[in-house]
Amino acid sequence: MRYGRSPEVLKDVAFTLAPGSFHFLTGASGAGKSSLLKLIYLAHRPSRGRIELFGHDVESASRNDLPFLRRRVGVVFQEFRLLDHLSAFDNVALPLRIAGAKPDEYRDDVAELLTWVGLGQRLWAMPPTLSGGEKQRLAIARAVVNRPDLLLADEPTGNVDHEMALRILRLFVELNRLGTTVLIASHDQDLVRRSGMPVLHLYDGKLTRHSGEARAEPRSTRPAPRDETPQADEQSEFDLGDENDFGEDEA
Amino acid sequence: MSVATEDPMARWKPAPLLPRDEEREFSLHFVVAVLCFLACLAAVAAIGADRAASGWARDIRGEATVQVRPKLGETGSTAAARAAETLAGVKGVTEAAALEKEKAEELLKPWLGDAVLDDLPIPHLVTVRLDPKAPATAADLHRALSAAGIDGDVDDHARWLRDVERAAGLVRWIAFGVFVVVAAAAGAVVAFATRAGMAAQKDVVEVLHLSGARDEFIARVFQTRFGRLAFEAGAVGALAAIVVALALKLLGGQNGFTPALPLSWWDVTAVSPCPLIAATVAALAARLTTLRLLRGWE
Numbered sequence: 001m002r003y004g005r006s007p008e009v010l011k012d013v014a015f016t017l018a019p020g021s022f023h024f025l026t027g028a029s030g031a032g033k034s035s036l037l038k039l040i041y042l043a044h045r046p047s048r049g050r051i052e053l054f055g056h057d058v059e060s061a062s063r064n065d066l067p068f069l070r071r072r073v074g075v076v077f078q079e080f081r082l083l084d085h086l087s088a089f090d091n092v093a094l095p096l097r098i099a100g101a102k103p104d105e106y107r108d109d110v111a112e113l114l115t116w117v118g119l120g121q122r123l124w125a126m127p128p129t130l131s132g133g134e135k136q137r138l139a140i141a142r143a144v145v146n147r148p149d150l151l152l153a154d155e156p157t158g159n160v161d162h163e164m165a166l167r168i169l170r171l172f173v174e175l176n177r178l179g180t181t182v183l184i185a186s187h188d189q190d191l192v193r194r195s196g197m198p199v200l201h202l203y204d205g206k207l208t209r210h211s212g213e214a215r216a217e218p219r220s221t222r223p224a225p226r227d228e229t230p231q232a233d234e235q236s237e238f239d240l241g242d243e244n245d246f247g248e249d250e251a
Numbered sequence: 252m253s254v255a256t257e258d259p260m261a262r263w264k265p266a267p268l269l270p271r272d273e274e275r276e277f278s279l280h281f282v283v284a285v286l287c288f289l290a291c292l293a294a295v296a297a298i299g300a301d302r303a304a305s306g307w308a309r310d311i312r313g314e315a316t317v318q319v320r321p322k323l324g325e326t327g328s329t330a331a332a333r334a335a336e337t338l339a340g341v342k343g344v345t346e347a348a349a350l351e352k353e354k355a356e357e358l359l360k361p362w363l364g365d366a367v368l369d370d371l372p373i374p375h376l377v378t379v380r381l382d383p384k385a386p387a388t389a390a391d392l393h394r395a396l397s398a399a400g401i402d403g404d405v406d407d408h409a410r411w412l413r414d415v416e417r418a419a420g421l422v423r424w425i426a427f428g429v430f431v432v433v434a435a436a437a438g439a440v441v442a443f444a445t446r447a448g449m450a451a452q453k454d455v456v457e458v459l460h461l462s463g464a465r466d467e468f469i470a471r472v473f474q475t476r477f478g479r480l481a482f483e484a485g486a487v488g489a490l491a492a493i494v495v496a497l498a499l500k501l502l503g504g505q506n507g508f509t510p511a512l513p514l515s516w517w518d519v520t521a522v523s524p525c526p527l528i529a530a531t532v533a534a535l536a537a538r539l540t541t542l543r544l545l546r547g548w549e
């Protein structure tokens with residue numbers, strides 16, 4: 001992919017995330033981690049290549065179908081993107097409102113989730129009055145409130161101390177156990193190593209794969225078999241810049 | 252503490268997705284209110300003009316004039332008197348009276364002076380009042396005169412009637428034109444404001460979009476905001492127009508504006524659909540603008 005007329009930021013990146021998997025995405029600043037996530041949450045179209053999301057070819061999907069694909073992806077943005085004029089509670093409720101749920105159906109879930117991320121006392125706080133770490137957790141709560149099939153988190157531990165980073169990581173691991181596919185972009189080499197999760201590494205616009213080496217926190221369990229997942233047979237598949245597909249074509 | 256958090260939970264309702272933008276909204280309020288005020292004044296004026304026109308038309312329709320040509324050996328006055336008598340008996344005529352010579356001369360004197368009057372052939376006129384519900388036609392009157400052996404021309408003022416009706420029609424079209432122009436201006440203003448609002452709230456719109464909101468959902472957010480705003484502004488404009496119309500009626504007096512533009516107390520209710528129309532126009536403009544801008548997005 002590329003921005004405007006700039007040189008390609010990502011080229012010939014090809015990978016597939018198996019449903020229920022957990023990956024880190026690493027790379028130097030400016031390597032294109034955020035750009036790769038943008039492709040997956042459909043904020044950007046690839047200038048060439050193919051993306052398949054939950055078994056749907058994104059290029060050929062009709063514009064009316066994209067919102068429904070987006071609702072299955074939870075995103076923690078690098079810069080949070082909280083709505084500053086809405087309370088923490090309203091921010092978290094947003095994806096549910098968008099999906100058309102009734103307030104009475106999700107009121108309690110939202111409060112519970114906010115408590116779970118440690119914001120139980122700050123339900124009605126406005127984002128500008130929250131600390132960096134609180135904002136981060138609020139953004140995470142918003143990303144997961146809709147029980148997404150895929151969670152993308154861009155530097156979700158960028159603003160917090162080591163202790164909080166570990167707590168957030170544990171939160172993601174727990175979500176993953178519940179069946180969510182997780183992809184986390186991170187600078188934090190130490191955190192990545194300690195997690196022992198497989199790593200996708202971006203360098204010079206290209207992607208390499210490392211299997212995770214468990215160190216400090218050996219992971220004992222495989223994700224439990226996904227319950228209540230109607231699309232258990234579907235694949236989350238990202239297949240970028242497959243050279244055989246379009247050659248040098250660009251959008 | 253738990254009381255403080257539980258209470259708002261029970262009362263919680265989803266907050267508006269767009270932040271308030273007091274400054275921009277105030278100017279938009281003002282412009283839409285002024286446009287609605289002008290449209291309502293145009294409507295009230297059109298109603299008044301219509302009523303004036305139909306009043307004049309009724310007067311004209313209720314009258315006819317007959318000019319009698321006396322036969323040889325008959326004075327004009329006798330001929331006129333005979334014609335008046337004949338015409339009074341026609342169906343659809345309530346009253347017929349010969350205009351007396353003295354009265355006709357009196358009418359002409361200011362214009363012509365005493366000197367010439369004696370030599371002047373003063374027309375012998377009969378004024379006829381017609382039954383406004385079933386007026387006799389010019390042909391009816393003519394037939395009655397012929398039957399009585401009277402020679403005369405009947406003028407039922409049809410030409411005046413046509414003029415008045417044409418003027419009334421013109422007023423109606425002008426009022427409609429003003430309405431269309433004002434509605435288009437209001438729509439354009441709201442479309443402009445929507446575009447500015449979308450640009451100012453790009454962050455919000457992007458988050459909604461990326462969270463899986465359909466264009467329809469986002470359009471509804473803007474549509475509701477601007478529709479409600481225009482409703483309020485429309486009400487303000489309409490109220491101002493009502494105040495002005497009532498002031499005209501109260502201060503116009505008998506010889507001032509009111510006879511030319513007769514307004515009834517009920518005419519002011521004609522502006523009542525204004526807020527609803529304004530809201531519809533604004534909501535539509537905001538909706539179309541939003542949908543069009545979003546179509547350019549991924």
Ligand SMILES: Nc1ncnc2c1ncn2[C@@H]1O[C@H](COP(=O)(O)OP(=O)(O)OP(=O)(O)O)[C@@H](O)[C@H]1O
Pocket residue numbers: 003006009027028029030031032033034035036078
């Ligand atoms: N909106 C944009 N328009 C133009 N160029 C962009 C845009 N966003 C990113 N880039 C460029 O694309 C490249 C990759 O940026 P990206 O944000 O994906 O990096 P990153 O790996 O997320 O970096 P970081 O770790 O600092 O967040 C950079 O060279 C950046 O300058």
Ligand SMILES: [Mg+2]
Pocket residue numbers: 033034035078154
């Ligand atoms: Mg980044």
